Amino acid sequence: MQDWRIALALAFLAAATVPSAAAFWKSSLPLHVLVQYPLILGAGVLCGAAVARRRPHKQGKLRLEGLAAVLLGCFVLSFWMVPRWVDAAALDAWIDAAKVASLVLLVGLLWGWGWYQIGPLDRGFLVANGISMLFALGILYRSAPVRLCNAYLLDEQSDLGRGMIAIAGVATSMIAARVMAGDGMRSQRIDMREQAQTKP
Structure with a gap:
């Protein structure tokens, strides 16, 4: 049943775009980029996942289409991460x-939608690149000596950079922990199999 995904997507979208809430998010550069953007993206991701689950395909059948969809999304997001357009979105309602x-x-x-069409190697590659780009953007925003976003203060720009670096660091730690946990479970299964084979 996909209703919960659609309901949650609508809740995310409302939290991001209701006029009073939107004004609050856009009043600060870190809130604008690190809170409002993810809420809006989350709404779309939930809808896309609902569509993918409602019309399932065998994994790999639409791999190229899925990759194209995810990459197109990345290009569009990169456009809205450009400081000039962050400024414009904060100042112009249209x-x-x-x-x-x-x-x-x-x-x-x-x-x-695309995430369900691609395989684990594709996902790993995209996640690794996303984290590295977040690190790079964070360093850029934190170390820039001048305001990149004229609608916001230089201190807010630095805070945004620190937030991006922190999120990228947490994501990297979580992935590393998951990989280590997976290796540990794999080793445990191998040991159990060897013990079972050595029993008379």
Whole structure:
């Protein structure tokens, strides 16, 4: 049943775009990029996942289409990460509406659908590249000597950079922990199999 995904997507979208909430998120650069953007993207991802589960395909059958969808979403997101357009979305209601629509339909929806079409190696490659790009953006925002976003203060720009670096670091730690846990379980299964084979 996909109703919970659609309901949660609508809740995310409302939390991001209700006028009073949207004004609050856009009042601060870190809140704008690190809170409102993920809420909007989350709404699209949930809808895309609901579509993918409702019309399932054998994994790998639509791999190229899935990769194309995810990569197109990445290109659209990179456009809205450009400081000039972060500024414009904060100051112009029409540009902000275009931002919301494109992040839902051309990023989140494509990610949510495409993720189910690609394999684990593709996912790992995309996640690793996403984390490295987040690190790079964080360093750029934190170390830039001048304001990149004219609608926000330089201190907020530095805070955004620190937030990006922190998120990338946490994501890297979680992936490393998961890999180590998987290796540990694999070793345990091998030991149990060897013990079973040596029993008379």
